[in-house]
Amino acid sequence: MPLRVLLAEDDPDIQRVARLALRRANFDVAVVHNGVEALAWIGTHGADVILLDWVMPELDGLETCTRLKADPATRDIPVIFMTAKSQETDIRRGLELGATGYITKPFDALLLGAQVRALLESRT
Amino acid sequence: MTAVPAPLPQNECDRLAALRRYGVLDTPPEPAFDDLTRLAAYICGTPISLISLLDADRQWFKARVGLETPHTSRDLAFCSHAILGNDVLVVPDATADARFATNPLVTSDPHIRFYAGAPLVTSDGYSLGTLCVIDRVPRTLTPEQHDALCALSRQAIALLELRRGTTRLESAYRQLKTTCETAPAAIVILDAAGGVVQHNRMAERLLGAVPATDSEQRRFWDRFRIAELDGAPMRRRDLAPARALRGETTIGQEVLVCGPSGNPAPLLVSSAPLTDERGTVVGVVAAFQDITRLHEADQLKSEFVSVVSHELRTPLTSIRGGLQLVLDPRAGLSPDEATELLQAALANTERLIRISNDILDLSRLEAKRLELHKTPRGVAELIAAACQSVEHMPLGTGRVRRVVSDLLPHVFVDGERLVQAIINLLSNALKYAAPPSPVEVRAWAADGRLVIAVRDYGPGISPEDVPGLFRPFHQLAATRNVGGTGLGLAITKGIVEAHGGSVEVESSVGQGATFSIVLPYAQ
Numbered sequence: 001m002p003l004r005v006l007l008a009e010d011d012p013d014i015q016r017v018a019r020l021a022l023r024r025a026n027f028d029v030a031v032v033h034n035g036v037e038a039l040a041w042i043g044t045h046g047a048d049v050i051l052l053d054w055v056m057p058e059l060d061g062l063e064t065c066t067r068l069k070a071d072p073a074t075r076d077i078p079v080i081f082m083t084a085k086s087q088e089t090d091i092r093r094g095l096e097l098g099a100t101g102y103i104t105k106p107f108d109a110l111l112l113g114a115q116v117r118a119l120l121e122s123r124t
Numbered sequence: 125m126t127a128v129p130a131p132l133p134q135n136e137c138d139r140l141a142a143l144r145r146y147g148v149l150d151t152p153p154e155p156a157f158d159d160l161t162r163l164a165a166y167i168c169g170t171p172i173s174l175i176s177l178l179d180a181d182r183q184w185f186k187a188r189v190g191l192e193t194p195h196t197s198r199d200l201a202f203c204s205h206a207i208l209g210n211d212v213l214v215v216p217d218a219t220a221d222a223r224f225a226t227n228p229l230v231t232s233d234p235h236i237r238f239y240a241g242a243p244l245v246t247s248d249g250y251s252l253g254t255l256c257v258i259d260r261v262p263r264t265l266t267p268e269q270h271d272a273l274c275a276l277s278r279q280a281i282a283l284l285e286l287r288r289g290t291t292r293l294e295s296a297y298r299q300l301k302t303t304c305e306t307a308p309a310a311i312v313i314l315d316a317a318g319g320v321v322q323h324n325r326m327a328e329r330l331l332g333a334v335p336a337t338d339s340e341q342r343r344f345w346d347r348f349r350i351a352e353l354d355g356a357p358m359r360r361r362d363l364a365p366a367r368a369l370r371g372e373t374t375i376g377q378e379v380l381v382c383g384p385s386g387n388p389a390p391l392l393v394s395s396a397p398l399t400d401e402r403g404t405v406v407g408v409v410a411a412f413q414d415i416t417r418l419h420e421a422d423q424l425k426s427e428f429v430s431v432v433s434h435e436l437r438t439p440l441t442s443i444r445g446g447l448q449l450v451l452d453p454r455a456g457l458s459p460d461e462a463t464e465l466l467q468a469a470l471a472n473t474e475r476l477i478r479i480s481n482d483i484l485d486l487s488r489l490e491a492k493r494l495e496l497h498k499t500p501r502g503v504a505e506l507i508a509a510a511c512q513s514v515e516h517m518p519l520g521t522g523r524v525r526r527v528v529s530d531l532l533p534h535v536f537v538d539g540e541r542l543v544q545a546i547i548n549l550l551s552n553a554l555k556y557a558a559p560p561s562p563v564e565v566r567a568w569a570a571d572g573r574l575v576i577a578v579r580d581y582g583p584g585i586s587p588e589d590v591p592g593l594f595r596p597f598h599q600l601a602a603t604r605n606v607g608g609t610g611l612g613l614a615i616t617k618g619i620v621e622a623h624g625g626s627v628e629v630e631s632s633v634g635q636g637a638t639f640s641i642v643l644p645y646a647q
């Protein structure tokens with residue numbers, strides 16, 4: 001069974017690149033455009049890991065992560081930030097919300113799958 | 125009858141310069157100098173005594189007893205002879221002295237017979253003049269009187285030196301005081317116990333009124349809470365003035381200071397010990413500069429850099445990832461997928477170019493370095509040029525409707541830049557327009573103001589969002605993928621303001637928005 005990834009990302013070009021990069025690494029990828037859609041998707045379908053952009057319309061990544069971690073039903077789903085916000089303070093903020101990992105853009109499309117897997121394994 | 129003039133001293137030029145340095149010529153009488161001539165007259169028993177200073181062509185009396193005239197011609201002056209030697213010049217009977225027998229001061233009023241003058245020699249060896257005693261009968265000096273005259277002449281030169289020192293100190297003090305009052309810093313001088321000895325006006329502005337009494341002054345400092353710039357606690361003894369009391373000089377310590385009233389302000393504190401002649405610290409001088417605005421500018425700059433970094437990394441993600449995948453045989457892309465990735469990479473490359481152009485424009489505008497090439501341009505023609513440009517942009521289905529009178533004036537503007545500003549407003553409006561309602565551009569001139577208004581019938585802007593509109597990269601989420609860089613409105617505002625105008629916004633939610641370029645013009 002391939003791992004199911006939910007990608008929350010508002011930029012269609014980056015959605016495409018990330019989707020193809022994860023498909024190449026044998027992930028099963030679902031894509032949503034913002035935090036609201038991400039929460040709705042998780043409520044219905046669940047996922048093995050969530051790749052979360054930070055700057056998104058409707059509900060940004062920080063708030064989405066906060067809500068996921070506050071809900072007992074979703075708090076154990078690993079969240080990995082994947083964002084262009086790459087300052088040290090940003091990374092610390094993201095990880096302090098309980099994220100499993102923090103990948104900065106521009107990410108390496110050929111290593112993305114391996115990075116996600118490594119983060120998931122380091123968690124257990 | 126004429127006098128026999130004395131030869132000039134060999135160092136006359138330097139001597140005159142030395143005299144001028146004392147700044148004493150033509151000053152009002154001073155009791156200390158008057159006392160010396162009175163004493164000389166008493167001691168020598170003469171009716172006349174003078175402190176005479178030899179100027180280029182006159183002798184001028186700083187103090188005088190028994191003579192009304194404030195100066196006489198140098199050619200007639202006995203003192204011109206006296207300054208040639210180092211000792212007292214004594215003329216017991218002028219009528220018997222070839223140098224003076226025919227001198228009008230001898231042959232007529234004041235009928236000088238006896239003269240004794242002690243030269244006033246400065247520490248660097250210049251004879252400025254004499255302290256002299258004069259009588260109308262022939263006579264001479266006892267050795268005691270001779271000695272006293274010499275002593276009084278040394279007192280006179282000491283007084284002149286002191287006077288000069290005081291003048292210099294006063295001038296230096298005035299310079300220092302003006303410097304302190306001009307410096308953009310609060311400057312205070314504290315005694316060793318921390319009491320305020322002196323302060324400038326800025327100190328009252330920045331730190332509040334300084335109390336008059338010592339005990340209150342010491343409590344004055346207790347009113348301030350201090351912290352490191354990041355808010356971390358700071359010990360009072362680590363503050364620059366406290367360190368200065370221990371002999372340390374500190375330049376530019378950054379501190380967060382919270383006074384009894386108001387918010388904490390970042391201050392730049394410098395302080396140095398003040399010592400007495402034995403080197404003991406007797407107080408400190410401390411300067412406090414309010415760096416709130418610098419601090420804010422610094423924060424804005426970091427924010428800007430952080431946002432720019434984000435805005436550059438986003439298109440780079442599609443470019444890098446897309447190219448990596450296209451080049452990787454294991455990516456398993458269909459031909460269509462590969463084409464889409466390449467097209468996205470190209471589009472994002474173009475986006476990066478737009479962003480870097482816009483950042484350059486913005487930085488020129490902010491540094492007021494944008495060169496405007498102003499020529500007289502017809503307003504209708506500028507609007508037409510802008511409308512033509514947006515027709516070729518992929519901005520959705522909206523259309524621009526021009527409502528522009530032919531009677532519009534010519535304005536003196538940089539046409540290319542103003543067209544850029546109008547294009548920015550039009551392309552924003554087209555992004556938000558609710559098709560099929562068109563975007564309207566109107567222009568009119570009244571009361572010395574030219575208005576170019578761009579109206580859309582889109583979702584409108586809530587009042588709290590208006591101030592942020594002109595901030596760089598402050599893009600509303602909905603337009604992130606419409607091709608803008610987030611710098612358009614900031615640049616538009618900058619261009620219009622460089623022309624002495626302003627950009628005005630009128631909008632409410634659900635009512636669309638009107639952005640107006642308002643330019644002053646001469647009728």
